[in-house]
Amino acid sequence: SPHTIIVNGELFGGKYTHPNVPKSKQTFLLNGKPKSISAVQTDSFPQYSPNLHFYAFDIKYRLQEKDDAVTLTFDDATSIFERIPGLLYARPIIRGPLDKVTAFDVETFETTLPPLVGMGNFPLKGNWSEGLVVKHSKRGKIGWECKGPTIIKIKCVAFQEISTDRKQGPRVDQMETVRTASIAKTGHQLAEISTVIQDKEQLEAALHLLDHVTVNRLKNVVSKLGSDPFTSETMTPADLASLLAQDALKDFLKEADDNIVVKTTIATRR
Known part of the structure; x- marks a missing residue:
């Protein structure tokens, strides 16, 4: 059995400005005194929930204490996550060859997380997702040799960290050329409907x-x-x-x- 198991994920939530959803305030005890927990998301969008939640996205393990951590493939991690009642975890928005995935329409994609945390009856208009994190399906597979990047981020224009610093010169979206070619080849791609409707x-x-x-x-x-x-x-x-x-x-x-x-x-x- 493994010596160590690590579940990677992140906290999200803390803001949901819907007239029928009450605001929430969460606290923890520090030296016997209650301290407020700050919201993770504070911008106009995306918004997920008034409460904080944990979202798992991969699993690593070590067979021995001094071993390097081994990452499970996406499908292997998912097969474990789906057996844990109540656990929120990354689900595939779109699958397929790189041309298909990079042609995904990130500009009109609304986040699918609110329905998973009880906000399905309180939709927010224009609750755009930040984009996609693309992972190779074989990432973590033992014996598979990586020949290029295995994780790519495709961000909606509204969230791209692009500046026109005079010293550095204009920084552009390096994925733009790739995405333009993919869209020309396959057309805009949409999320699998099963990830939008749970x-x-x-x-x-x-x-x-x-x-x-x-x-x-x-x-x-x-x-x-x-x-x-x-x-x-x-x-x-x-x-x-x-x-x-x-x-x-x-x-x-x-x-x-x-x-x-x-x-x-x-x-x-x-």
């Missing part, structure tokens, strides 16, 4: 709703509009996507219980 029943319903979004339905929506909105360029891709979503939702709700009332805006994912 509830099993809601996920099943969402997947069934997506079955109503078809090429034939799009053609019917376009035919109803006629050519004028497109020749005059008054119809944007986002407008068309919204009309398609509304049409699909209308038929989807015909299959639902008559007592169900939906009061929500439609969010489209391009």
Whole structure:
């Protein structure tokens, strides 16, 4: 058995400015006196929870005290994390070749963490994620030789640490060229829907709703509009996507219980 097991992770939370969510104040005892714990996130976004939480992202171990720490692969660590009730841990947002992953649309990606900590019924508009941490799936695999970086950070422009220091010269996003080429090759990529919707029943319903979004339905929506909105360029891709979503939702709700009332805006994912 291992001599040492290390679970790497981080604290997050402490701020959630929703009118229906009360503020929270957590304390700890220091020399018998209560001390307040500061919020981790204090900016306008992203916000996760009024309380502090721990989020695990990998596991290391040592067989002997003097051995170097060995990192488990992402899948091996996940197989352990998922057996621990109540543990928050990193879940894959997107998987695939590097071209696909680097084409992920970080600019319109809202954080998926609030529903995991009880904030699912209190969404915040524009609660953008900072970006993605990309790891090679074989990172930590015994016998696998690394031929390049195994961890890459892809940040939303709003969070990029870029300056125009006169002494250093302008610093640019080194991933921009890579991402531009990937997007040109594969198109913008989106998060796996199972990472956005955690509830099993809601996920099943969402997947069934997506079955109503078809090429034939799009053609019917376009035919109803006629050519004028497109020749005059008054119809944007986002407008068309919204009309398609509304049409699909209308038929989807015909299959639902008559007592169900939906009061929500439609969010489209391009």
